[in-house]
Amino acid sequence: MWDLDPFKEIERMRRQMDELFSRLPFYERTSYQFPLVNLYDDKDDLLLTAEIPGLLKEDVNIQYNDGALTISGKRKAGAYGTSELLRQEQPEGNFEKRVRIPVKIRDNEIRAKFEDGILKVTLPKAEEAKPRQITIES
């Protein structure tokens, strides 16, 4: 029993809970992990914005798989050279964030743009997911 790492266990449990909650349809919220994400639902497409300040285009990796978009990358450690850190609020190291996409999308037409530290991913909706106007017959 004692060879379990309690912190690892707690972390694993938390992940499982997050995963569980993210499956619930009314619980669309993800955990507030880096990077912070907004998802906008427009008529024809979805727009996902993520705040990734200080990173370059090459350092960010985006994947769409199985109804979820994964943003991953590495925030550079030791970018400050020989300077001494007096205060650090920005964590460093690897990050990965999975955002569930609630509707079907055309996954070969996803476009991404990275500007001023904001990543914008446009996800066009599949035909069957688009809202349809229904006319009322008299």
Next chain:
Amino acid sequence: MPRKGSVLKGLLLSFLTVKRFKRHFSGMHFAVFFYTSSIDAGFCACVANKQEVYMNLPDFPRKKRSRELVPFSSEWFDQPWSNAVDFFERPFQAVMRPLREIWRGVSPKVDVTENEREVQVRAEVPGMRDKDLNISYSQGILTIEGEKKEEEEQKKGNMTVRESRYGTFRRDIPLGENLRWENAKASCKNGVLTVILPKKEEAVKKEARKIKID
């Protein structure tokens, strides 16, 4: 007296100070004491530390202190309160403002680094450009103000996931007086604001000197 006491130490100290200087305190001061101790007993240690302010009533002398390069040592510890209103408001604001902004997710995260020549401040300001930011300084405190705006193309859709927030923010970063503030340089790139503040000459040559024993 300790600068920042533990909770218990703070309570004990404030209690002892009140007891010792009872005749210098009015009812209001007691109220103030208990008000602060209810927020954080840590403040009490600092009230105890600042007893000279209350001893010299009613003119509240402002003692000037030389500030060393201690970023983010909280304001309450470094400056005596100038009046009773300040005394009430400052701890409250100091606690509430950051909380509010963290909750809103607007306030930028700040890293401060230092080498022998300069101090660098890096703030995460994703999506903001030069014109959205306002940087100023006064009395050794760097202030970053700005507005995080939501773009038009984002506004048209409904939001399904909402983590990043928009609005105005303000951050005060105490850095001390011994910097050449007038030579400060700032740049904004890839959503990171960098402010570089060169140190004053006398602060650079601060190495220890040996003293001979005769």
